[in-house]
Amino acid sequence: MKRPLVIAALVLLILAVFFILVMNKIICLPSWLPLLGGQCENDTTPKEITLTYWSLWENAANIQPLIDKYQSLHPGVHIDFQQREPVNYFETVRARLATxxxxxxxxxxxTWVPYLRKYLSAVPNEIMSPEVYEQTFYPVTKDTLYADGKYYAIPLEIDGLAMMYNKTLLSEAGITQLPRTWDEFKEVSAKLTKKDAAENITQAGTTLGYARGIEHFSDILGLLLAQRQIDFEDKNHRVSFHKSLSALGENLGVEVLNFYKIFSTSRKSWNDSWDCALDAFAEGKLAFFFAPSFRVLDIFGKNPNLPLGIAPVPQLAIDDPETPTVNWGTFWVETVPKHSPYQKExxxxxxFLSQKENLAEMFRLAQNTPGRPFGEPYPRRDMAEELANNQYLSAYIIQAPTYTSWNMADATHDELLNDRIVKILQEMINKVNRGAKIQDYLNEAAAKTQQILDSL
Known part of the structure; x- marks a missing residue:
């Protein structure tokens, strides 16, 4: 008699527990079951998720208020922001993306996106269609972030190469008009170059002509090649910067290298015994220095009183309809991996971060950081006016609509990609300065660059 009572009690207990689990939506039953079915279908309780965010450069304090704002608007979504170290960052990212x-x-x-794209998800149309994307951000994004009708990253900044100059050195030399073309630059940089009695350069006009110890020399080469309308790749995505010809059949890449070599020969304007162009510029020994905006922070870190001016880079020609304005972009973007279980979120x-008011808030927070005069330049076309009068950033924003970009970018912390290409270009410049077989050196650099890209 006792055994049936025990069994009945156990059954009732199990049913009670089951009922509690169903009513608390821990167990969900299909909607076709009477009474208890469909309890979870109208559940509006937010799902608890954590988005892990790997970033560089910006510290958590400059983005945390926006993270807090987003989390308050989206209960259940938590953002784990991690500022990573740049050393071996590309290699770490590439390895983790495959897992x-x-x-x-x-x-x-x-410039990494084309070589990581197989691991990345595309921006969903319902979040930002390609048409809206292209209306929002600068055209340079299409160079590297676009494929098969989709974009694979969202930029929260834009940057590129601009011409920094020492206002005092130019004033002392009586130069009141900044060079706008490379022919003008050639004359002005020569005028700003000073030598001692032994013909040693004591004040350099420019770093052009050299590679060793010259930050962003590879970006300058990329700019010069792009301004000559040289294709970095052909339609099959094979390296082609060594093949472009002029209407007269002359190799345009060779012409660029011959122009670059002028500054190490007949118009020598740099002391090649000096180890670092950035240091020379910060010390007031270099008149012109070409670099992205983030280098301003490095320069002021060494010399906060440097009389710094920043202007757009020279062009081949001004107001010539047959010679388009071309500038050089190099910038960082945010991506979402395919293996993320929370791609949509x-x-x-x-x-959310790319909206105007939130980019402006990030800029303000960064600008309030001690020792930092500005935040990251805005990537949105409709925010250009907000930086039009910024003494440090206006030149970069003026140039932004005509930026182009390729894998010749310096300071990208990627030993397997740009860093290796930069070393190849340095070897090429060293050979160009020592010898006369410029076409051979150009061909060799292109072949080695192709090997690197193939290895990825």
Whole structure:
């Protein structure tokens, strides 16, 4: 008699527990079951998720208020922001992207995207269509972030190469008009070059002509090649910067290298015994220095009183309809890996960050950081006016609509990609300065560059 009572009690207990689990939506039953079915279908309780965000450069304090704002608007979404070290960053990102242990959002250099794209998800149309994307951001994004009708990253900044100059050195030399063309630059940099009695350069006009110890010399080469309308790749995505010919059949890449070599020979304007161009500029020994905006922070870190001016880079010609204005872009973007289980949520958060008011807030927070005069330049076309009068950033924004970009970018911290190409270009410049077989050196650099890209 006792055994049936025990069994009945156990059954009732199990049913009671089951009922509690169903009513608390821990167990969900299909809607066709009477009474208890469909309890979870109208559940509006937010799902608890954590988005892991790998970033560089910006510290957490400059983005945390926006993270807090987003989390308050989206209960259940938590953002784990991690500022990573740049050393071996590309290699770490590439390795993690191939696994299930990837972060949900990763900042990468724009030139990395074509070689990481197989691991990345595309921006969903419902979050930002390609048409809206192209109306929002500068055209340079299409160079590296676009493929097969989709974009694979959202930029939260834009940057490129501008011409920094020492106002005092130019004033002392009586130079009141900044050079706008490379022919003008050639004359002005020569005028700013000073030598001692032994013909040693004591004040350099420019770093052009050399590679060793010259930050961003590879970006300058990329700019010069692009201004000559040289294709970096052909339609099959094979390296082609050594093949472009002029209407007269002359190799345009060779012409660029011959122009670059002028500054190490007949118009020598740099002391090649000096080890670092940035240091020379910060010390007041170099008149012109070509670099992205982030180098301003490095320069002021060494000499906060430097009389710094920044202007757009010279062009081949001004107001010539047959010679388009071309500038050089190099910038960082945010991506979402394919292996992230929260791709939609990650893109929604990046879309939130890319809104005008939130970019402005990040800029303000960064600008209030001690020792930092500005935040990251705005990547949106409709925010250009807001930086039009910024003494440090206006030149970069003026140039932004005509930026182009390729894998010749310096300071990208990627030993397997741009860093290796930069070393190849340095070897090429060294050979150009020592010998006369410029076409051979150009061909060799292109072949070695192709090997690097093939290895990825």
């Amino acid at each position: 299930e242990l990837t972060p949900d959002i990763i900042r990468v250099h724009n 990650a893109w929604e958060f990046l879309s």
